[in-house]
Amino acid sequence: MSKVLIVDDEKSIRVTLKAFLENADYTAEVAENAQEAKVKLKQEEFDVVITDVIMPRISGMELVEDVRASSPDTQVIIMTGEPTVETAMEAVRAGAYDYIPKPINKDILLKTVGQAAHIKGLSDAKRRLERINQNYQSTLEAMVERRTKALYRAVRNMVSLLSKVVEMRDLYTSGHQRRVGNLAAAMARELGASQEVIDDIRVAGYLHDLGKIVVPSEILSKPAILTPEEMQLVQSHAIYGMRLIKEVELPDIISDMIYEHHERLDGSGYPRGLAGTEIHAEAHFLIVANVVEAMSSHRPYRPAHGIQAALAEIRSNRGRLYQPEVVDACIRLFEEQKYQLDDTMIQVNLTFGLGAAASVDNGVRAK
Ligand SMILES: [Fe+2]
Structure with missing residues (x-):
């Protein structure tokens, strides 16, 4: 009325x-x-x-x-x-x-x-x-925020779990993936990459050897030179890692980095022998970090070479095997900023391309 x-x-x-x-x-x-x-x-x-x-x-x-x-x-x-x-x-x-x-x-x-x-x-x-709409909007926003947080948590836990699974089978390299991920992320930050790119690189580092779960553990921990067949099997881990990550639909750049973490700038790496700009810009951080971490740590078939030998390796092959700006960033970290290899599992939020525009400026453009 x-x-x-x-x-x-x-x-x-x-x-x-x-x-x-x-x-x-x-x-x-x-x-x-x-x-x-x-x-x-x-x-x-x-x-x-x-x-x-x-x-x-x-x-x-x-x-x-x-x-x-x-x-x-x-x-x-x-x-x-x-x-x-x-x-x-x-x-x-x-x-x-x-x-x-x-x-x-x-x-x-x-x-x-x-x-x-x-x-x-x-x-x-x-x-x-309008009021109903506004209430609905706020409820929806709160729900999306809750679900997004839960999703981030689930992805973080999954990354952490997968990373541990590989290392459980290969105790000699325990902590290797986390040290590589953290170093590669620090190098990307040193070169001014966006947080989104840094997070993708860190996660790729934490998972880069995931494909080793298809390699028998006796080969992984064999304290001797591998036969050509065994070597081929070990090298296939880059392909299997890429395939496994593709299946869980993490951002494509993560599986790309995993696929390319043993490639070399001059095309002498594996599994595809990619060269120069055929390699994703982001993958160079993983390539250099992987070499530096591996050389400075102990392996079943050899003692640790130490960080100085690792830096000498990337310095002498700067521009031939390793992307120059990434090498320089790595050397600056260790020599000027006294960086120490770190096996902390740092939690990141993968934004699946929904965060700020990704950018890496290390002189080699992403494909
Ligand atoms: Fe590897």
């Missing part, structure tokens, strides 16, 4: 209009001037206000402006004794919905109030929808 406020300084008009409206099933209240109307409007919500124009102190036009500002959805109808075009225009300019001429004709009154109440009903419905 719509609620109407009648504002007029003439009692007979207030009484007549109230009776007309109540007979037509409206709830009607009256005010004998604009001040009283303003007080009522503050206390309760009206769908329609019908106001006289000429009243003592505050005019009907001023009341229209006031209602527009304080209750923008409430529709105002002006009653005027002089229904000229000017009065009508002034009323509309002030924000009135319509005007009705005095003396008031019951049918015109009910028709105009009916239309105004309908408009008010529509804007109420619109606001209700």
